[in-house]
Amino acid sequence: MSELKLKLSVLPVEPGCYLMKNSDGEIIYVGKAKNLRNRVRSYFTGAHDEKTMRLVADIVDFDFIVTQSEVESLLLENTLIKKHLPRYNILLKDDKSYPFIKITREKHPKLVVTRTVKPKTGKYFGPYPNAYSAHETKKLLDRIYPLRKCNVMPDKLCLYYHIGQCLGPCVFNVSDEQNQQMIDGITNFLNGETDGVVAELKEKMHAAAEELEFEKAKEYRDLMGHIENTMLKQNMLTADMTARDCFGYAVDNGWMSVSVLFIRSGKLIEKKAEMFPMNDSAEEEFFRFIVQFYDLSSNLMPKEVHIPKEFNVKLLDEALPAKVKAPSRGAKREMVELASKNASIAADNKFEMIARDEARTIKAIETLGDIMNIETPRRIEAFDNSNIQGVDPVSVMVSFIDGKPSKKDYRKYKIKTVKGPDDYASMAEAVRRRYTRVLKEGLPLPDLIIVDGAVGHMNTVKNVLLNELSLDIPVAGLAKNDKHATAELLYGDPAEIVPMKKNSQSFYLLQRIQDEVHRFAISFHRNTRRKTSIVSQLDNIEGVGPTRKRKLLSKFGSIKRMKEKNVSDFTEIGIPKNVAENIVRKLSEQA
Incomplete structure (x- = not known):
């Protein structure tokens, strides 16, 4: 919840849409706002009705897309609701998808109008916002390119053959070259390249007129008229219907933020954003990101990619199969600028969150120092032990610098001098080994040492530090309650409970330290026990x-798997037969 509050505090004061997510990352609600900060914050303050309370209870994260105006946010909200179908949004029951024109992928292909897109089953053109326009275009293409019409091949010629709209592959041999020629013609037509088709029809019209076949000439003239009308409508739509991705970027503090706006069917349907550290120039980093972006199977290549005009369009255009453009004016340039604006806001938010998080952790250690009356503990090292009735005892140390874990400074200790379950002696050995090495190598000393335990553990550590190593470092203990959760901080001589608010950042920091050192100790002990258990069963x-132990473990992985093998399985990896028989016999006795 603290991360959510942090994200709420850095929301932009801009119009846009917000997407609420649950613990599974599923988008459960989409809304629009004139002021994103005020609107999203309102969900987490004040009183709400029962439905809104249920929604807020499910929210664990959110994302947002900044728009140019409130009107744009309204349109984007509608698109996002249709795309994600969030369960808390009200959906229109008569919502429909747009139709496409499809050339099927078959030996003898068909031309169909469909609302379902299955990329591997054919070649798609569209979508068409007007279903009537899609069907009229298909009718026109049927008259020019006579692909087959039947869903199931008949055993005799049908009406379409007799009216010239099918070559009759059910009876006659239609070659792959003929089919491909028609597919190429349809593809060119639907991509707006109609000059060749019109020129061919004009030639046929004149030829028919010279032969006094005026009805056929009229038919060709009408076809040219239909093409002109259809392409006029289609060109009016193309500006809005082209699938394109608009990339924008921002650079700040040695990091690059890239935002991608997905434009489909003339609508902004989604935004993706990434941040990464820069090692090269802005153009090199930007181009590297785009190329890698389309290497991912989840990101489909659009027809166009739009980028800011300061970059080398030609270079990226050669690297991508899509047409790369850098719009210099109009709505397309505004969309690239909007992508850059979203990238800039993402960068600002990221760094503001980092700054606030650092300020919070620095404040936590400063407050902890004040409460304990010591210097601010910028470097804290914590110790914990783990064993089961003295078997395979281990100890670990974790390090926190400025309130954050420094994992490169973590240390593990297999206890060597202690026999049986002696927690104090185990901790004394680990502390002794740690700070003997620190002094020998001139490493930085901690400002505070924390032990996972109470007064006995604290006194043991103090004794090693003062009497053996002559070190005067503050030592504190963390006591747990009956639920094994951090309960109290102990400090002083004699040790006393340090009064702390349980909801303070300083107390949260101590909880994180104790949870981390305990997790690290348990994990190390489990790994140690597993290895010891395997080796011990092979020892006798x-x-x-040693060499054969490593070979056996490398091949079979565990004692359990070895017990399932027979003599031949061991001899196959180079184990002598008599040794293999010993292994099988001994392991079967241990079963």
Whole structure:
């Protein structure tokens, strides 16, 4: 919840849409706002009705897309609701998808109008916002390019053959070259390249007129008229209907933020944003990101890619199969600028969150120092032990610098001098080994040492530090309650409970430290026990030394798997037969 509050605090004061997400990352609600900060914050303050309370209870994260105006946010909201179908939004029951014209992928292809897109089953053109326009275009293409019409091949010629709209592959041999020629013609036509078709029809019209076949000439003239009308409508739509991705960027503090706006069917349907550190120039980093972006199977290549005009369009155009453009005016340039604006806001938010998080952790350690009356503990090292009735005892140390874990400074200790379950002696050995090495290598000393335990553990550590190593470092203990959760901070001589508010950032920091050192200790102990258990069962087998142990573990992985094998399985990897028989016998006795 603290991360959510942090994100709320850095929301922009801009119009846009917000997308609420649950614990599974599913978008459960989409809304629009004139002021994103005020609107999204309102969900987490004040009183709400029952439905809104249920929604807020499910929210664990959110995303947002900044728009140019409130009107744009209204249109974008509608598009996002149709795309994601969030369960808390009210959906229109008569919502429909746009139709496409499809050339099927078959030996003898068909031309169909469909609302379902299955990319591997054919070649699609569209979408068409007007279903009537899609069907009229298909009718026109049927008259010019006579592909087959039947869903199932008949055994005799049908009406379409007799009216010249099918070549009759059910009876006659229609070659792949003929089909491909028609597919190429349809593809060119639907991509707006109609000059060749019109020129061919004009030639046929004149030829028919010279032969006094005036009805046929009229038919060709009408076809040219239909093409002109159809392409006029289609060109009016093309400006809005082209699938394009608009990339924008922002650079700040050595990092690049890139935002991608997905434009489909003339609508902004989605935004993606990434941030990464820069090692090269802005153009090199930007181009590298775009190329890698389309390498991902989840990002489909659009027809056009739009980028800011300061970059080398030609270079990227050669690298991508899509047409790369840098719009210099109009709505397309505004969309690239909007992408850059979203990237800039994402960068600002990221750095503001980092700054606030750092300020919060720095404040936590400063407050902790004040409460304990010591210097601000910028470097804190914490110790914990783990064993089961003294078997395979281990100890670990974790390090926190400025309130954050420094994992490169974590240390593990297999206890060597302690026999049996002696928690104090185990911790004394780990502390002794740690700070003997620190002094020997001139490493930085901690400002505070924390032990996972109470007064006995604290006194043990103090004794090693003062009497053996002559070190005067503050030592505190963290006591747990009956639910094994951090309960109290102990400090002083004699040790006393340090009064702290349980909801303070300083207390949260101590909880994180204790949870981390405990997790690290348990994990190390489990790994140690597993390795010891495997080795110990192989130790007493005659003919199995260190080299063969490694070979067996490398091949089979565990004792359990070895118990399932027979003699031949061991001899196949180079184990002598008599040794293999010993292994099988000994392991079966241990079963």
